[in-house]
Amino acid sequence: GIQVEQSPPDLILQEGANSTLRCNFSDSVNNLQWFHQNPWGQLINLFYIPSGTKQNGRLSATTVATERYSLLYISSSQTTDSGVYFCAGQYGNNRLAFGKGNQVVVIP
Amino acid sequence: NAGVTQTPKFRVLKTGQSMTLLCAQDMNHEYMYWYRQDPGMGLRLIHYSVGEGTTAKGEVPDGYNVSRLKKQNFLLGLESAAPSQTSVYFCASSYDGRASYNEQFFGPGTRLTVL
Secondary structure (H helix, E strand, C coil), X not given: CCCEEEEXXXXXXXCCCCEEEEEEECCCCCEEEEEEECCXXXXXXXXXXXXXXXXXXXXXXXEEHXXXXXXXXXXXXXXXXXXXXXXXXXXXXXXXXXXXXXXXXXXC | CCCEEEECCEEEECXXXXXXXXXXXXXXXXXXXXXXXXCCCCEEEEEEEXXXXXXXXXXXXXXXXXXXXXXXXXXXXXXXXXXXXXXXEEEEEECCCCCCCCCCEECCCEEEEEC
């Protein structure tokens, strides 16, 4: 199956700082999703991004499908951005292969 | 719309007991999925369904069974629970594979502990 690697595994940010999370996948994927898992365990859809760049408020994502990676940018981080960020590559029958996540802690 | 809902939210079982987790979606999605999440890990696919009456194995299917008798419901069964099945279980759904937009949407999860 497809292997998904995320880096860095852990990140501590001062409130207001910017950061970049990276997701590499071992094989071509049909689509890519980014999720935020909040401290209560809920998975929030952030981006559905097979290629190109999308922005949603302080978050943006870029996927370069030909080079098999995606980036998630967090700008002007806030404490509510804390949690785990997952990327997942979509393959046959819309199945998702998840990475192990980026644990982000934003301190005031 | 409620989206994807899961029942129950929490459950504690003893080794050898059985139980069924229910997933329901009101988005008229064709495809449904069951994942498990263990500490420090991403989600792993257990079973999935590409339509009413169909099921297929995912990455970690052993010890689980599923049924999709109605399009809006996807049931996950544990026939004889084991401590290794202690996990958080997530259900998800999406449009079918032929659609141009196939984003998966997740339920809130079920936290299961097997003693």
